[in-house]
Amino acid sequence: MENMQRFGHVVMLGPTNAGKSTLLNRLIGQKISIVSPKPQTTRNSISGIITQGDVQAVFLDTPGLHRQKRGIAPLLMRSAYAALAQADVVMLMLDAAQYARRIDGLAPDLKPVVKAVGDGRLPVLVALNKVDVVREKVKLLPVLEAIAEALPAAELFPISALTGVGVDELLKALLSRLPEAPHQFDPDEVSTAPVRFLASEIVREKLFLALGDELPYSMAVTIEDWDEKSKPGLTKIRAAIHVGRESHKPMVIGKGGERLKDVGQKARADIEEMLGTQVFLELWVKVRRDWTDDPSFLRDLGLGQ
Template sequence: MERAQRFGHVVMLGPTNAGKSTLLNRVIGQKVSIVSPKPQTTRNSISGILTEGDAQAVFLDTPGLHRQKRGIAPLLLRSAYAALGQADVVLVLLDGARYARDPDALRADLRPVVQALTNAKTPVVVALNKSDAVRDKARMLPVLAAIGEALPGAELFPVSALTGQGVAELLTALFARLPEGPHQYDPDEISTAPVRFLAGEIVREKLFLALGEELPYSTAVTVENWDEKSKPGLVKILATILVGRESHKPMVIGKGGERIKDIGAKARAEIEEMIGSQVFLELWVKVRPDWAADQGLLRELGLGE
C-alpha cells in the first residue's frame, strides 16, 4: 500500500546570522540563498524545494528578525512576517554556540520570534545551530531551558548547518509534520525563484563578500536584461548595482575598476555553474538615493506589496 504524499511550506525564522541560508543550501544540496557573515544579508523569502520519497517541502528562508527601525529594516521584517502566512511548519533557527557564550543574547533574540509566533497554530520545530562547536555541553542546559520556556511544545534538534550534523533527523521531523497532499513541483526542481532573480542574488552576495564592513546597506542589485537569443550557448546579462550615495560608488568600483571586475568574475563563474551555460556579465553602478521608497523597484526585488 502506497503512503500518502505530503506537501507543504516550511518557513525558516530566526535572528540575523543564525545560519538560515547556510542550512537551506545544505538541505537543498545546492546554493539557492546567499551566505555572508554580515547580518541582514537575506532580504527576501528565498525558496528551496526538497523532494524525498513521498514528501515535498518548500523551504522559505526569511530575513532575520531584528529590532532596527531605520532604512530598509522594516521592509525586511515585513517580508519575514508575510512568509508566516504560508507556513505549514515553522522552523526556528537559533545560534547555540553564541548563546552558550552569552545567555542574555538568547533572551533578546527570542523576543521577536515569540512575538511573530503569537497566536500561530502551525507546528514549530527549533533547530539549535552550531551546537557542535560548544565543548562544554553543560553550558547548553540553560539555553535549552530558556527555549523550552519561550516556545513550549516545540521539538528541539541540535544541528550543524555547516557540516550537516543532525540535519537528517531534523528533516524527518519536518516532513512528518507536513499536511497530506499532492506534490506541486517536479522532483528535480530546487527553487520557485526565477533564475534571473537568483543571478541577481549571486551578484549581491559577491558584493557583500568583496566589501565586507565597507558596504552600506543602501545597496540593491537589479537584472536589467537577460539575453539568451543573440548568441547560442551564451547568456548575456546586464545587472545594475544601486547605491544610496555618490560616495558609495567608488567603493563598489574600486581603484581602476579592479573591485567590480573581481565581483563580476566571481559572480559570472557561479551563474555559469547554476545555469550550465557560458555567461557574459556586464555590471553597472548607479547612484539612486531613494530606491527603498520606489514601490515598483521594491516589487521587483520581492520586497514591495
Template sequence: MYKSGFITVIGRPNVGKSTLLNQVIGEKISIISDKPQTTRNKIQMVYTGDDFQIVFLDTPGMQMPKNILGDYMLKISRTTLEEVDIVTFMVDESMQTGKMDSYILDQLKVISTPIVLLINKTDKLKKDEVEILVKKYKDMGIFEDVIPISALNNDNIERYLEVLKEMIPEGPQYFPDDMITDQPERFIISEIVREKALVNLEDEIPHGIYVEIDKIVQREDKELIDVFANIYCEKNSHKGMIIGKNGRMLKTIGQQAREDIEKLMGSKVNLQLWVKVEKNWREKANKVKYFGYK
C-alpha cells in the first residue's frame, strides 16, 4: 500500500519552520534568517520513501499584516489549513503563550484538519521544562500528537516523520523520486540572494527587498554559469546601504550568495548583481502581483 499526503507547516515568524524542512529534505530550499517575513511564498518540498511520499508546504509566518504584501502572506498561510491532510503547528521554547501563538491557536480550534504540534528549540530547555510544555499543549485537546524537537540539531525529526507516515492516507505518488521541490531553479537562486541581504542588512531594509533573476546563461565551455540578478528596494537611501561604501556590502552579499548557488547548481558561477529602486512597492497591488505574489 502506497501512502501520500500534504502537510502544511505553520507558526509565527522565526520559530524554525524553514530550518525544519531543510533538515527533512536534506537540501537548502527555504531561506533562513532571524528577521520576520523571511518566507513570502508557499513553497512545496517533497520527501519520498519506499512506500510513501510527503509533500510539505512551507508558508509565510503568520503575523498581523502591515501592507498589501503582508495581506498576501497571511492569506497564503490561512488558506492552506483546510486544503491539506495534516497541519503542523510549530512553537518555540517559550514557556508563556504569546499573542501571535494565541491567535494561531484560535484559528486551529475551528478547523477539521488533524494537527501535529512541534515544540522547537528544546535544546535550550531543561528536561522538566520540556515535560511541562508537552503537557500544557496536550491538555489543550486539539493536537493528534505533541513532539519536542530541535530542528537545528536534527533532534527527534525522525519521530515526527514516523508520526506523519502513520497519519497520511493511502494515495498516489505525486512527484518523481528525485524531485525535492516544485520551485524552479530561478526562484531558489533569487531566494538565496535575498537571504544574504536579510542576513547582512539592517532591520528596516530587508522587508522591502525583492530579487529578480534577469537571466542565467551556461557558457559554451560549460565550466561557468553566468547569473544576472536585480535587487529591488523601496528607497534611494536603501540602495546606498545595499551597495555600501565602495561597494563592499553588495560584494559581501554577492560572495555569500555565489557560494550557495554553486552548491545548488554543481558548477562555478559568475553572479552579477544590480540594485534598483521601486518606491514603496509593497503598498502597490500591481507591483506586488508583478513581483509574483498573487
C-alpha cells in the first residue's frame, strides 16, 4: 500500500526583520520566487512550497498581525486572519537576539499573536532566531520563559536562519504537524514554473543589452521546451524570440549569427547559475506579425487576462 500523503499550510507570523525571508531562502532556495498555486489557495501570501517525500508544506506569509501598531490598514489584518483560517501549523518567528538585549520589546510583540493563536487550537512553533549573535546564552532564558508563559502550548526552537543551526529540527517538527491529505502541487510544476519565466527574462535582458538602440519595439521571448529529465545535471531549454517584422530578424541574429550566439552564451551562463545545472540553450527567432494585438499570445506571455 502507498504511504498516506500529508499536506498543509504553515502560516508564518512575526515582526518584520525577524528573519522569515532568510529562513525561507534557506529552506526552499530559489523555488520560492514565483509559484503557480491552484486557485483555492490564497495566492498573494504564498511564499514557498516544500515537498519532502510524503509531506508537502505550503508556507503562507502574513505581514498583518505585527504591523497593526504602525497603523497599516485593517486589510492586512484581515488577510492575516484569512491565512490563519487555513493554517494547520503556525510558525512564529522572533528575533531572539533583540530580546536578549532588551526584553521590553517582547511583550508587545507577543500580544497580537496570543490574541490570534493563543487559544491552543493550532500547533504553534516558535523560531527564536539569530541565536548566533547571542554570545551569552543565559540571556535567552528570560526570553524563553516569557514566551512559555504567554504561549504555554507552543514549542520553542532556538535557531539561526543565517548559519542553519537548529533549522532542520524546526522543519522536521513543522512537517510532522501537518495532517493527512493529498498534495495539492506537482513538485515539478512548482519548481519549474518560476524558473522558466526567469529564464525567458534572462534571454530578454541579454537581447536588450546586445541590441541597444537597434532594439525592435515589439520583441518577446517564450520558452518552447524545457527538459531536465533526459539527462541528469543538464537542462535543455528551447526559447523563441518573437519579433514583429521580417526585417527585425537579421538584427537579432547578427552577421553570421554572431549576435544571437553571443546572447545565447551570456544567457546560458546566467541560467546555469540560477539553476545550478548545466544548460543547453537553443534560441531561434520567429516572426510573428502584430503579436502585440494577439490576445492569446499575450496571454501565453502572462500579459493578458
